Amino acid sequence: MTKFQFELKATEGQGNLGARRGTLTTAHGVIETPVFMPVGTAATVKAMTVDDVWATGAMIILANTYHLMLRPGPERVERLGGIRKLMGWDGPLLTDSGGFQVMSLGDLRKIDEDGVTFKSHLDGSKHRLTPERSTDIQRMLDATITMAFDECTPFPAEKDVAAASMRMSMRWAKRCREAFQHRPGYGQFGIVQGSIYPDLRAESVAALEDIDFEGYAVGGLAVGEGQQAMFETLEVTTPLMRADKPRYLMGVGKPDDIIGGIARGIDMFDCVMPTRSGRTGQAFTRRGAVNIKNARHAEDPRPLDEGCSCKACTHYSRAYLHHLFKAEEVLGLMLLSQHNITYYQDITRGARDAIENGEFDAYQRAFHEEYSSGDIEPL
Amino acid sequence: MTKFQFELKATEGQGNLGARRGTLTTAHGVIETPVFMPVGTAATVKAMTVDDVWATGAMIILANTYHLMLRPGPERVERLGGIRKLMGWDGPLLTDSGGFQVMSLGDLRKIDEDGVTFKSHLDGSKHRLTPERSTDIQRMLDATITMAFDECTPFPAEKDVAAASMRMSMRWAKRCREAFQHRPGYGQFGIVQGSIYPDLRAESVAALEDIDFEGYAVGGLAVGEGQQAMFETLEVTTPLMRADKPRYLMGVGKPDDIIGGIARGIDMFDCVMPTRSGRTGQAFTRRGAVNIKNARHAEDPRPLDEGCSCKACTHYSRAYLHHLFKAEEVLGLMLLSQHNITYYQDITRGARDAIENGEFDAYQRAFHEEYSSGDIEPL
Numbered sequence: 001m002t003k004f005q006f007e008l009k010a011t012e013g014q015g016n017l018g019a020r021r022g023t024l025t026t027a028h029g030v031i032e033t034p035v036f037m038p039v040g041t042a043a044t045v046k047a048m049t050v051d052d053v054w055a056t057g058a059m060i061i062l063a064n065t066y067h068l069m070l071r072p073g074p075e076r077v078e079r080l081g082g083i084r085k086l087m088g089w090d091g092p093l094l095t096d097s098g099g100f101q102v103m104s105l106g107d108l109r110k111i112d113e114d115g116v117t118f119k120s121h122l123d124g125s126k127h128r129l130t131p132e133r134s135t136d137i138q139r140m141l142d143a144t145i146t147m148a149f150d151e152c153t154p155f156p157a158e159k160d161v162a163a164a165s166m167r168m169s170m171r172w173a174k175r176c177r178e179a180f181q182h183r184p185g186y187g188q189f190g191i192v193q194g195s196i197y198p199d200l201r202a203e204s205v206a207a208l209e210d211i212d213f214e215g216y217a218v219g220g221l222a223v224g225e226g227q228q229a230m231f232e233t234l235e236v237t238t239p240l241m242r243a244d245k246p247r248y249l250m251g252v253g254k255p256d257d258i259i260g261g262i263a264r265g266i267d268m269f270d271c272v273m274p275t276r277s278g279r280t281g282q283a284f285t286r287r288g289a290v291n292i293k294n295a296r297h298a299e300d301p302r303p304l305d306e307g308c309s310c311k312a313c314t315h316y317s318r319a320y321l322h323h324l325f326k327a328e329e330v331l332g333l334m335l336l337s338q339h340n341i342t343y344y345q346d347i348t349r350g351a352r353d354a355i356e357n358g359e360f361d362a363y364q365r366a367f368h369e370e371y372s373s374g375d376i377e378p379l
Numbered sequence: 380m381t382k383f384q385f386e387l388k389a390t391e392g393q394g395n396l397g398a399r400r401g402t403l404t405t406a407h408g409v410i411e412t413p414v415f416m417p418v419g420t421a422a423t424v425k426a427m428t429v430d431d432v433w434a435t436g437a438m439i440i441l442a443n444t445y446h447l448m449l450r451p452g453p454e455r456v457e458r459l460g461g462i463r464k465l466m467g468w469d470g471p472l473l474t475d476s477g478g479f480q481v482m483s484l485g486d487l488r489k490i491d492e493d494g495v496t497f498k499s500h501l502d503g504s505k506h507r508l509t510p511e512r513s514t515d516i517q518r519m520l521d522a523t524i525t526m527a528f529d530e531c532t533p534f535p536a537e538k539d540v541a542a543a544s545m546r547m548s549m550r551w552a553k554r555c556r557e558a559f560q561h562r563p564g565y566g567q568f569g570i571v572q573g574s575i576y577p578d579l580r581a582e583s584v585a586a587l588e589d590i591d592f593e594g595y596a597v598g599g600l601a602v603g604e605g606q607q608a609m610f611e612t613l614e615v616t617t618p619l620m621r622a623d624k625p626r627y628l629m630g631v632g633k634p635d636d637i638i639g640g641i642a643r644g645i646d647m648f649d650c651v652m653p654t655r656s657g658r659t660g661q662a663f664t665r666r667g668a669v670n671i672k673n674a675r676h677a678e679d680p681r682p683l684d685e686g687c688s689c690k691a692c693t694h695y696s697r698a699y700l701h702h703l704f705k706a707e708e709v710l711g712l713m714l715l716s717q718h719n720i721t722y723y724q725d726i727t728r729g730a731r732d733a734i735e736n737g738e739f740d741a742y743q744r745a746f747h748e749e750y751s752s753g754d755i756e757p758l
Contacts, residue, residue, distance in 0.1 A: 047709040323451045330426040
């Protein structure tokens with residue numbers, strides 16, 4: 001039986017704050033960290049086959065409890081053998097708790113101490129999520145990593161509001177832990193809240209460590225506070241977190257957010273940005289973001305990103321990608337999704353190699369220099 | 380230099396009417412016939428990469444002059460090296476003449492003896508297609524097989540209307556032939572018209588043979604006349620067509636249309652049905668058409684078609700495909716497009732093997748029996 005286990009292989013930086021290179025062993029495979037997890041909301045990374053996802057170098061993907069509990073429904077997924085089996089993904093899978101999406105429903109949801117009642121965005125049907133139900137749904141989905149059900153404190157929040165919200169999340173975290181069914185190689189992560197208040201973050205870290213999870217996430221960031229406030233919050237949070245457990249920054253982010261997160265001791269990331277942007281024609285390249293719909297690409301025979309090994313960059317020209325987006329062809333979003341996920345995997349792989357070699361600081365500087373250098377000259 | 384050449388390897392049936400097994404050699408590859416050509420309207424077979432298209436067994440694809448002349452435009456495509464290079468398709472490519480789409484524009488087009496003036500469905504801009512311009516556009520697109528620009532006679536048509544339309548198409552065919560630039564391994568096909576009138580079809584066949592093309596298409600069918608009238612028209616048309624040139628039935632069709640067309644001496648087919656149906660959740664299987672959105676598939680762990688080797692059938696369950704369509708996920712249409720094109724390639728490959736072995740008649744009967752046997756029993 002595989003044990004769910006995190007091994008720290010190298011660190012770089014100041015004490016407990018710096019970049020970390022680790023290995024997370026799970027029932028469904030080994031994850032080299034820092035790692036970026038592509039998002040497969042409804043049991044598919046949008047517009048990609050699982051072979052496509054593997055080809056990018058991805059080692060773990062994420063799925064959303066909120067979407068899957070509404071459709072196809074957790075009981076049905078359980079009868080079909082879990083999300084991994086349903087979608088043909090052999091590797092590890094992390095599910096969020098549904099909390100973030102439910103909180104985003106605004107008027108459609110009502111929170112009380114026990115949990116949240118909400119209406120489906122699909123058909124208006126009434127549902128309820130509690131720490132226990134969320135944890136059980138994630139078991140039915142067969143998530144390798146289960147997330148605690150929490151309230152993602154909105155930003156901005158007055159300190160007393162942020163404190164009350166965080167403390168309820170900590171009570172919920174305890175209930176989630178009690179509801180979690182331990183299985184070899186499976187793990188559950190608690191989520192640090194506390195908005196941008198250092199003492200609340202510290203209180204949350206301590207509360208979660210008392211409960212004792214297999215890993216810890218930093219939640220409530222990338223919700224409008226801006227990169228500087230996010231980094232400042234990480235700088236007062238990650239140093240307090242246990243070094244021997246994986247740390248996951250939820251819902252982050254742009255390429256420079258990820259490199260900055262790694263620099264501040266984060267091991268795991270997820271974000272819809274590479275796939276969502278890919279569907280609108282925005283590509284992330286070594287030289288920054290590029291909108292492939294821009295007319296200047298219309299006759300450009302060069303690849304989108306000469307340094308990239310993905311199918312879009314090795315098989316097709318900017319001119320063709322441009323045409324596909326102008327003609328609203330599905331192949332365009334298929335190719336750009338693959339490219340963007342490949343790019344995210346490339347920068348995290350680069351970070352892993354750099355930390356191993358004690359060169360992360362130089363890697364980070366080189367990344368910023370190239371990323372801000374601007375797209376290649378028009379022909 | 381490769382010569383554009385058709386070799387008849389085997390025939391089965393009554394004289395010049397029966398099924399034919401042939402090989403068409405072109406500048407861009409060899410095509411085993413009978414063959415089904417997937418449609419890549421805007422320089423992409425919708426929702427499939429060219430690797431996906433190759434994996435189905437496809438040997439030649441089709442692209443649409445009307446769509447490509449509007450976007451990205453023939454001059455631009457020529458500067459980019461042609462459609463095959465633009466889309467990364469190394470094999471042979473056939474372009475239609477634009478005629479069929481332009482005629483379908485209704486009030487947006489005006490026909491005269493010289494050609495057709497029409498407004499773009501995209502932006503209302505005014506364009507003109509003549510036999511010469513269509514032929515030249517297809518040269519700029521670098522089509523392996525260029526089609527003559529003709530008027531697809533609407534159905535139903537009075538005989539005098541059908542005759543006048545066909546005769547104008549024959550005058551246009553002569554102009555197309557004069558405008559065609561001969562290159563080794565490239566060919567041009569004339570199109571037989573004449574609606575459902577045997578003597579008009581005969582007149583059209585003779586007129587085109589006088590002009591002398593590398594191949595001949597049967598046009599003006601699958602436009603509402605029904606399968607019986609289509610087959611009857613083929614039965615009085617293909618026996619008159621030269622045996623030593625490839626015959627192409629344009630825009631056809633459903634699986635049983637294709638098998639029936641092969642039985643009546645047709646070598647080449649194209650149709651949007653497998654990709655278009657794939658995008659709406661309709662799958663073609665050995666046991667007939669299946670709508671994967673139907674609730675009975677929601678928990679069915681079996682493959683869509685157990686006899687199929689495509690990715691959708693070997694990697695995924697009906698339950699997953701059903702979920703993808705209910706959730707409107709792009710992966711659903713990617714997988715069903717691949718499946719449907721694979722199925723079309725499978726039935727034409729089966730026909731080729733059968734004709735070679737002198738067993739096409741038995742093959743055809745077995746096909747109909749299985750195709751009409753109904754989908755597998757619900758679980």
